[in-house]
Amino acid sequence: xxxxxxLDKFFDQKMKNYPxxxxxxxxxxxxxxDELGYLxxxxxxxxxxxxxxxxxxxxxVVSYYFMLTTKPRGKFNVQVCTNISCMLRGxxxxxxxxxxxxxxGHKQTTPDGLFSLEEVECIGACSWAPAxxxxxxxxxxxxxxxxxxxxxxxxxxxxx
Amino acid sequence: xxxLVFHPDEVKVVSKRFGQGAAAIDRYLELDGYKAVxxxxxxxxxxxxxxxxxxxxxxxxxxxxxxxxxxxxxxxxSPKPKYILCNGDESEPGTCKDRLIFEHDPHAVIExxxxxxxAVGAHQGYIYIRGEYRYLVDIMEKAIAEAYAKGFLGKxxxxxxxxYDFECAAHTGAGAYExxxxxxLMESLEGKRGIPRIRPPFPxxxxxxxxxxxxxxxxxxxxxxxxxxxxxxxxxxxxxxxNGGTRLFCLSGHVNRPGVYELPLGYNLKKMIYDVAGGILHxxxxxxxxxxxxxxPLLTADEIDVAMDFDTLMKMQSFLGSGGVVVLDEETCMxxxxxxxxxFYAHESCGWCIPCREGTDWLKKTLTRFHAGGGLxxxxxxxxxxxxxxxxxxxxxLGDAAAMPIISIVKKFRSEFEDHLxxxxxPYEPASVEQLPVMR
Numbered sequence: 119x120x121x122x123x124x125l126d127k128f129f130d131q132k133m134k135n136y137p138x139x140x141x142x143x144x145x146x147x148x149x150x151x152d153e154l155g156y157l158x159x160x161x162x163x164x165x166x167x168x169x170x171x172x173x174x175x176x177x178x179v180v181s182y183y184f185m186l187t188t189k190p191r192g193k194f195n196v197q198v199c200t201n202i203s204c205m206l207r208g209x210x211x212x213x214x215x216x217x218x219x220x221x222x223g224h225k226q227t228t229p230d231g232l233f234s235l236e237e238v239e240c241i242g243a244c245s246w247a248p249a250x251x252x253x254x255x256x257x258x259x260x261x262x263x264x265x266x267x268x269x270x271x272x273x274x275x276x277x278x
Numbered sequence: 279x280x281x282l283v284f285h286p287d288e289v290k291v292v293s294k295r296f297g298q299g300a301a302a303i304d305r306y307l308e309l310d311g312y313k314a315v316x317x318x319x320x321x322x323x324x325x326x327x328x329x330x331x332x333x334x335x336x337x338x339x340x341x342x343x344x345x346x347x348x349x350x351x352x353x354x355x356s357p358k359p360k361y362i363l364c365n366g367d368e369s370e371p372g373t374c375k376d377r378l379i380f381e382h383d384p385h386a387v388i389e390x391x392x393x394x395x396x397a398v399g400a401h402q403g404y405i406y407i408r409g410e411y412r413y414l415v416d417i418m419e420k421a422i423a424e425a426y427a428k429g430f431l432g433k434x435x436x437x438x439x440x441x442y443d444f445e446c447a448a449h450t451g452a453g454a455y456e457x458x459x460x461x462x463l464m465e466s467l468e469g470k471r472g473i474p475r476i477r478p479p480f481p482x483x484x485x486x487x488x489x490x491x492x493x494x495x496x497x498x499x500x501x502x503x504x505x506x507x508x509x510x511x512x513x514x515x516x517x518x519x520x521n522g523g524t525r526l527f528c529l530s531g532h533v534n535r536p537g538v539y540e541l542p543l544g545y546n547l548k549k550m551i552y553d554v555a556g557g558i559l560h561x562x563x564x565x566x567x568x569x570x571x572x573x574x575p576l577l578t579a580d581e582i583d584v585a586m587d588f589d590t591l592m593k594m595q596s597f598l599g600s601g602g603v604v605v606l607d608e609e610t611c612m613x614x615x616x617x618x619x620x621x622f623y624a625h626e627s628c629g630w631c632i633p634c635r636e637g638t639d640w641l642k643k644t645l646t647r648f649h650a651g652g653g654l655x656x657x658x659x660x661x662x663x664x665x666x667x668x669x670x671x672x673x674x675x676l677g678d679a680a681a682m683p684i685i686s687i688v689k690k691f692r693s694e695f696e697d698h699l700x701x702x703x704x705p706y707e708p709a710s711v712e713q714l715p716v717m718r
Contacts, residue, residue, distance in 0.1 A: 135447040137359075137487055143469035145450045148409055169469065182471040182628070185409045185453030201371040202572055203530040203604055205618055239455065239622050240371040240572075241410050244530040244602060245537045246280055254412040258280065 120164040121153055129168060140169045143179060147186055156190045184238075192227045192234035194272045196220070197251045200237050203244035208261075212248050213237055215262040219269060232273060280378060283537030285554045289516060289524045291504050292497060293540040296382040301417055303424040306385045312430050314503035318393045319440050321506070326397040330502070332510025334522030339365055339458075339495030340571060340600045341675075342588040345502070349492055351482035352398040358489035360400035362391050363467070366407040366414075366496040367451050367458040370571035371622060372602025375526035375538050376496040380407065380414040383500060384421035388446060390499030392435065393506055394492050395444050402445050404486075405496075406463055409452040418448040455626035459674045460493045462628070473630045474674035497526060497601075518544035521587035525601050529555040532562070532607035544585040551582065551605055563608040566691070570599020572619050573679030575686030576606075596686070611706035612691040613698055616684055617645035623680035634677035637668040641684060648695065651703045658695045662688045 119126060128149070133142045146168065150161050157165075157180060166176045180186045198213040217223055220233050227234045243249035246258035250265075257268050282297050290296075300306045318326050330346030337343045352360060364387055368376040379387060391403035405422075407415050425431045425446070433443050449467055451457050457466045461475035464486045485491025501523060505513045514522035521543040527550065530536045534556030541550065547567065551557070558564055564579040569586070575596040577584070584590055588598045606615065624638035641664055644657055665681040665688075672678065688695065697705050 132447075135445070138468065140469035141467060142449075144452050144466055148450060148452045179469065179471055183409070183452035183454050200618075201622055202568070202615065202618055203372050203602075206531045206604070206606065206610065239625060240369055240373075242368055242374045242377045242408070243280065244372050244374045244604070245283075245528050246374075247530055247536070251410065254410075256280070 120158075120160045121150055125149060125153055133169075140171055143169050143171075143176070144183065147176075147180060147183075151186060155193075157186060157188050162188075190227075190231075191225075193232050193276065194252050195234045195236060196269070197236045197238040197241065199239065199241045199243065199247075199249050199251075201240040203240070204248040207247040209248035211262055212250065212260050212265055215265055216250075216269075219266065232276060233269070280374070280381070281537070282378075283535060283539060285539055287545070287549075287554060288540050289542050290540050291513075291516070291524045292379065292383075292386070292500050292526060293538075294504075295386070296378060298382075300383050300385065301381070301421060303385060303421070303428060306383075307428075310507065311385055312389060312428075312436070314506040315389050315392050315396075315430060316436050318396050318506050319436060319442060323397050323399060326393060326506065329505060329510040330397070333505040333513040334510075334517065334520055335498065335501055335505055335513065336521060336588055337495055338497035338501070338525055338601065340370065340573070340597070342598060345494060345498050348482065348494070349394060349397050351480070352400075352490045352492060353483065354399065356490050358487070359402060360398055360489050361486040361491045362394045362398070362400050362403040363460075363463065363486060363491055363493040364391055364403065364405040364496055364499050365458065365460065365463055365493055366405060366411070367454075367463060368411075368496070368600075369408055369455040369458050370573065370600045370602060371619075372528060372530060372568055372571045372604040373600040374528045374530075375601060377411060377414065378526070378538055379496055379500050380411065380418060384414075384418050385425065386500040386503055387418075387496055388421060388425050388431070390494075390502040391446055392430070392444050393502045394494065394499060396442065398490070398492055400490075400492070401443050403447075404467060405446065405448045406457075406467060407448060407450055408457075409450050412450070415448055415450045422446055422448055454628075455622075456628045456674070456676060459676065462674065463493065464491065471628070473628055474676075476673060495600075516542050518542075518585060518587050518589075520589060527586070528602045529605070530602070531568075531605040532559045532610070533557065533605045534559055541586075543587040544590070547577070547582045547584050547586050547603075550586065550603065555605070558605065558607050560607075564605065565608045565610055566606045566612065568602070568604035568606070568683070570597050571602040572604070572622065573597075573675075573682060574599040575682050576690065578690050597682075609706055611649070611704050612687050612694045613645065613649045614704065614706070616687045617642070617649050619683050620645050620680065623676065627676060627680070631672045631677070633668045633671040634680065637664055637677065638680050640664060641680070648698055649704055651698060651701045653695070653698050655696075655699060658688060658692065661695075
């Protein structure tokens with residue numbers, strides 16, 4: 119199986135909450151991506167089989183949602199919000215700083231596969247701007263200096 | 279996670295249980311939890327809708343449609359099952375209130391969904407939370423499991439006497455602003471691309487899986503238990519006529535104390551900025567305010583002595599929207615601001631209808647070129663013309679949402695556009711990252 123047995127069972131259980139088989143498709147794609155890192159061809163085949171849809175239809179759905187990706191990315195996906203509230207509080211400096219520190223641009227991955235960078239739209243942290251998400255963790259009220267510490271923290275996590 | 283803020287002018291209704299550990303059901307029950315559901319079961323459908331109508335509770339998602347009225351549109355008899363949907367796909371730039379509700383008071387949302395269910399005779403609810411809010415999905419899943427364990431969800435809710443069954447599930451999106459639109463959210467919940475549906479028929483008649491559906495913002499539903507417990511009249515009196523209650527205002531941008539404050543509807547905007555949020559950063563002057571999320575027309579510094587309720591702002595040709603108040607100081611470049619707003623809408627347009635898909639992209643390109651100093655005099659009118667031609671010509675309100683702020687910026691800050699003309703770089707920040715080579 120492409121995903122863990124535990125996740126497969128979780129899907130079976132969740133799909134019972136809906137009257138149609140495909141309803142849980144979007145969360146299923148996201149959870150699968152969380153486990154595998156990205157939606158590989160095998161993953162899409164697996165999900166399509168699970169919900170009883172042609173692969174093409176699943177890919178059609180995948181292409182609509184910004185969080186879903188069919189390309190591998192870094193272990194830590196750094197998503198900097200530069201929308202209005204964050205922009206007014208200096209998000210562009212934060213994003214530039216991330217680009218310089220990591221040496222990569224929008225939707226690129228570092229050669230060691232550790233970090234990916236993304237400039238994203240509003241992540242709902244407007245009152246605590248500027249903010250970014252690393253995978254699902256929120257980091258708020260950022261300054262270029264604090265970003266360094268946060269990124270170093272993630273880098274050291276893998277060394278242990 | 280996100281810090282809480284306090285101000286003496288706050289009237290805490292929805293935020294009453296914030297910071298008190300109410301995400302755990304035992305603590306929630308100590309704080310009057312699930313009493314409203316019990317009361318609603320005794321009241322019955324008609325009385326609930328009456329109280330909701332009396333409360334003047336208007337949709338907190340942005341449109342401000344009276345919630346009681348919305349619930350009353352659902353037909354009593356339906357061959358298809360009815361559904362309650364909680365819209366927690368909060369993604370309007372400037373808005374960050376639902377995040378706090380889900381984090382601190384998830385059971386209030388569940389309670390609101392059950393009450394809406396009793397009011398319209400639905401037995402299934404879904405709580406849709408945006409994909410980026412993964413930690414909140416986990417909190418909500420836990421809260422739902424607790425509610426099932428205590429018998430507030432499932433067969434015969436609140437004990438065997440009720441005879442009312444209600445099922446509820448949390449659902450997550452995967453990153454799309456467009457899905458916050460009601461019909462697109464239904465498509466997404468059915469496992470499809472979030473493309474809006476044409477209306478009529480409205481969701482109250484034909485909604486999720488073709489059944490009659492009530493879809494409300496998370497904050498609206500979280501307010502419902504308070505209306506039921508405190509009574510419609512009490513809730514209505516907290517606000518102004520026709521604008522009942524309180525709402526969470528998310529103050530952000532150039533203010534000293536940004537945060538989410540719960541204030542009564544009709545609270546003065548000037549006071550909100552200078553008193554509640556502590557004034558403008560670095561003692562600068564105010565230039566403009568976005569009153570309710572990025573899609574609402576901006577107010578200038580001279581227009582801020584207004585009561586923040588739906589009707590007053592409508593008279594000002596703006597909207598109260600989602601409660602995201604973004605404050606811009608005198609050093610903000612309005613062209614750049616307009617460009618950033620348009621970049622967002624161009625990114626989020628689903629491409630289903632042409633005025634929005636092409637209009638947002640064209641406006642984004644024009645504004646980007648304009649900000650970089652490559653603007654022409656006729657572009658100013660062209661921007662206005664393009665935006666006006668998007669208004670009311672799209673399936674869903676995203677086209678309007680993109681057009682409205684731009685129209686107001688061009689109208690109210692035209693001189694700033696003129697300052698950028700003839701190859702002059704932006705007067706506010708010469709070294710902008712958006713700069714393109716000057717086109718002559």
